[in-house]
Amino acid sequence: MMKAQEFFGLALVPALLAALSGTMGASTSLSTGAATPAFAYEVTGEESVLHDPVRAGPLGRAPLLPGSFSLSDGLCPPLPPPTGNVVTVSSEAALRNQAYNAATGTLIMIEAGVYNMQDFVHVVNDGITLRGATGNRGDVILDFGGMESGHFGILVDADDVTIADLTIRNTHDHGVSIQGCDRPKLYNLHIQDTGDQLVKVNPHVNGIDGSEDGLLACSRLEYTTSAPDSYTNGISAHRAHNWVVRDNQWYRIRTIDDTPAPTILFWSQSSGTIVERNLLVDCYQGISFGNASHNYIDHTGGIVRNNFIYTSSSSTNDVAIEMVHAQDWLVAHNTVFLLGSPPGLTWGIEARYGDSRGTFAYNLTNKNIWHNRDGAQGTLMGNVTNAQFSWFVDAASGDLHLVTTATDAIDQAASLADVPDDYDGDARPIGPAPDVGADEYGVPPPTAVTNLRVTAAITHTGTLTATLGWTAPADAVTITLRYNDTLITQANWTSAPLLTDALPGSAETYTATVPYDGSTVYFALKSQNAAGDWSNLSNNAFWPHWDVFLPLVTKGR
Numbered sequence: 001m002m003k004a005q006e007f008f009g010l011a012l013v014p015a016l017l018a019a020l021s022g023t024m025g026a027s028t029s030l031s032t033g034a035a036t037p038a039f040a041y042e043v044t045g046e047e048s049v050l051h052d053p054v055r056a057g058p059l060g061r062a063p064l065l066p067g068s069f070s071l072s073d074g075l076c077p078p079l080p081p082p083t084g085n086v087v088t089v090s091s092e093a094a095l096r097n098q099a100y101n102a103a104t105g106t107l108i109m110i111e112a113g114v115y116n117m118q119d120f121v122h123v124v125n126d127g128i129t130l131r132g133a134t135g136n137r138g139d140v141i142l143d144f145g146g147m148e149s150g151h152f153g154i155l156v157d158a159d160d161v162t163i164a165d166l167t168i169r170n171t172h173d174h175g176v177s178i179q180g181c182d183r184p185k186l187y188n189l190h191i192q193d194t195g196d197q198l199v200k201v202n203p204h205v206n207g208i209d210g211s212e213d214g215l216l217a218c219s220r221l222e223y224t225t226s227a228p229d230s231y232t233n234g235i236s237a238h239r240a241h242n243w244v245v246r247d248n249q250w251y252r253i254r255t256i257d258d259t260p261a262p263t264i265l266f267w268s269q270s271s272g273t274i275v276e277r278n279l280l281v282d283c284y285q286g287i288s289f290g291n292a293s294h295n296y297i298d299h300t301g302g303i304v305r306n307n308f309i310y311t312s313s314s315s316t317n318d319v320a321i322e323m324v325h326a327q328d329w330l331v332a333h334n335t336v337f338l339l340g341s342p343p344g345l346t347w348g349i350e351a352r353y354g355d356s357r358g359t360f361a362y363n364l365t366n367k368n369i370w371h372n373r374d375g376a377q378g379t380l381m382g383n384v385t386n387a388q389f390s391w392f393v394d395a396a397s398g399d400l401h402l403v404t405t406a407t408d409a410i411d412q413a414a415s416l417a418d419v420p421d422d423y424d425g426d427a428r429p430i431g432p433a434p435d436v437g438a439d440e441y442g443v444p445p446p447t448a449v450t451n452l453r454v455t456a457a458i459t460h461t462g463t464l465t466a467t468l469g470w471t472a473p474a475d476a477v478t479i480t481l482r483y484n485d486t487l488i489t490q491a492n493w494t495s496a497p498l499l500t501d502a503l504p505g506s507a508e509t510y511t512a513t514v515p516y517d518g519s520t521v522y523f524a525l526k527s528q529n530a531a532g533d534w535s536n537l538s539n540n541a542f543w544p545h546w547d548v549f550l551p552l553v554t555k556g557r
Contacts, residue, residue, distance in 0.1 A: 145170030180204030210239025351378035364437030464516035476505030
């Protein structure tokens with residue numbers, strides 16, 4: 001007797017869905033195959049791939065342009081397609097008008113073009129989104145160089161405002177100014193050549209109520225050469241709380257006369273800041289919690305982790321990371337390589353003043369770490385301070401990914417709960433122990449497949465022919481499939497009968513014929529990367545014996 005069933009995206013109650021999709025795992029889903037709405041994102045020009053898992057060989061990374069990224073990357077995905085109240089503008093006057101007058105919650109899509117702004121853009125209603133229409137930040141350019149009045153580029157006086165997918169350049173003062181507003185989202189921006197700070201975060205006009213839960217992510221912020229005067233920062237935030245600054249590129253953030261000015265500065269009683277996976281190239285001063293100009297606790301809590309900071313020998317630099325009048329911080333797994341230090345500057349990371357306390361853990365640098373400057377109470381843990389040029393893929397261009405010669409850093413750290421991944425978002429560790437610095441050397445094992453399923457099955461007397469389907473994991477080179485008459489687990493994986501160990505990593509289907517006596521047959525797979533590292537076990541797909549069969553469902557032709 002022959003029984004046949006095929007399944008194509010049936011929407012069923014969860015229990016029946018699990019059976020029909022032929023999956024068993026922590027969660028179950030069955031795709032309807034609906035097309036994703038088209039909304040193209042593209043990054044062009046100087047930008048290629050930043051957090052790309054592609055490697056040059058079994059244990060090396062392809063040389064990449066550091067700080068470049070594709071919005072298809074998991075760390076910087078494109079924003080979802082626009083929904084709700086959407087208004088499209090195509091002139092600078094219409095943009096300013098809508099930004100100021102649009103109703104709460106309006107999404108303002110800005111058509112591609114160069115907008116010669118005549119005044120600043122002022123957002124005063126909550127929930128407004130300003131967004132380039134193409135998703136490519138290079139397509140929508142707001143140029144404020146010809147402004148006849150106003151000072152800022154975009155002034156935000158409302159909560160829950162998003163600014164994304166566009167370029168801001170040549171402002172008289174700040175590129176974006178946040179005035180004590182909560183939950184601002186600055187995403188996929190290019191901010192360039194501002195008169196003062198590229199991003200400024202001020203408290204409310206009362207001077208007390210600061211901005212909370214802000215995000216600056218996946219953006220490029222830079223000066224072509226330097227700031228026009230001695231007053232700038234990449235981002236300067238006063239009384240800001242629980243902000244996240246991640247996955248950004250910062251180039252040449254420096255004053256015209258090298259007056260110290262941190263690229264990323266949170267101070268004036270800010271707290272809970274997370275600064276991670278940023279690239280800083282030829283910036284005079286790097287990341288600062290607190291500032292020496294104050295004499296009180298200037299920052300509380302916060303983490304600085306997984307950042308690349310590099311200055312070339314043709315650029316001068318001050319310290320890369322400093323904790324000043326700051327308490328209860330963690331500075332961990334950063335890679336700092338400074339070639340522009342003036343004579344006498346033998347350190348690149350510091351804690352300063354007696355009210356500063358926290359931990360420096362597993363940072364990789366070519367400079368000393370001054371953990372107790374002016375009585376500070378910094379704790380040192382497993383840092384490496386003798387990094388060599390030869391330890392990195394391409395230090396001269398700021399690519400501080402490790403190579404095989406970096407043996408003093410590879411597998412030399414212990415796991416920190418607050419640093420579960422690295423600069424590229426790869427899980428730590430790859431290998432027996434985490435690496436010191438921002439990069440985890442090597443190729444991470446492929447992710448476990450979670451949607452293995454039986455897509456079709458035919459039973460004959462004594463045999464089952466089952467077609468299996470899944471989504472191929474990134475970095476997989478080979479795929480191994482096994483079956484069993486009991487649930488396949490990690491413990492019994494190697495003893496389960498082998499179906500194949502020769503599928504390419506890109507494979508997403510396989511048809512197997514196995515013995516069948518009417519009981520349940522289980523299937524599972526694992527994949528390997530180029531280094532031979534195994535993924536975790538997939539979910540179990542299975543073909544049970546059913547007393548009741550549903551009708552055959554086929555796709556329309």
